[in-house]
Amino acid sequence: MQTFTNLLNQISVIALKLGDIEFSKSHIDNQWLGNTPVDESNILEEERRLNIKFPDDYREFLLISNGFSAPNDIEPTFVSIEEVDYLKNLDNDLIEIWTKDGIPEIGEELSKSIVVGGIKEEQYFLIIPPDSKNLKWRYWKFASWIPGEEEYTSLNNYFEEVLDFLNQQLATDS
Template identity: 50%
Template sequence: MKKVLKKISEIAIKQGEFSFAPEQTEAKWLGNQPATLAEIQEAEARLGITFPMDYREFLLITNGFTTPNEHVDPSFSKASDVAFLKDVDPQLIEIWTENDELLEVAIKLARSIIIGGLGEEQYFLLIPPVIENADWEYWKFASWIPGEDPYEGLENYFINVLDFLKSA
């Protein structure tokens, strides 16, 4: 995953379509310093969950990551800012609960953890499994996307971001 994040950083900074912090431009890196194991464990304890391995790996590479496409992709939060969506945007869940046909999505939104997009147009969500040892779900979710935009994992998401950057 680190190679993909590094390539995203290099291409985005080279394209120069967005303003990045001077230290990001110098380092050619849109990420932060890695999270410590203690920071990850504190976030997990606060939320009462154990993060999936790929998200833990991401945090150990970078504790947050600036979006290379402000209006298309979310920025990823530091471990200390990760929260349940129901605590950040309860109105969104309420809106989806009002339509019986969308109740399955609303139930997943109520369980989801927002790891990216705080204060932005779209979120990146981790949805814990209901059954132990089942797979986590990974969604990009925005009002302008007709429903959830699922990914097979965090690295898969970042590969898609990289492909989008390369095609721009």
């Protein structure tokens, strides 16, 4: 398993090389899709605001980069910690649609989920707190076009899959 820093660096370099989407001058110059990291006090402040303790891997991610630009048009942009919020506060209609017209169990999970990526995009990245049925944090990429959720075992697992996909694209483009 690679470290977050190594994974994010590799994703940045390959995504910029592929150039599937337009990146900022800063991203190109720095060869980095991340942002300035937060410190522990920022994390604690946002945990208080949301009345939650973030999973260790998400905290580690924030200490490396406070958000991360999408490497292509099918992955979500990870937002800065100040933008993180419960899905019910950002897109309650989505929860209602899945609860009433879709699969109620998915709607129930969405109602507890926290959006860490994809705000105002076609796909979200959600973290779902533990409960009596699921004792560990869960990690979902969620979009209607998928359809529904793609579950990951950890945040690291998600970024490893992103890197694998980008490497496959790079091999195909070569």
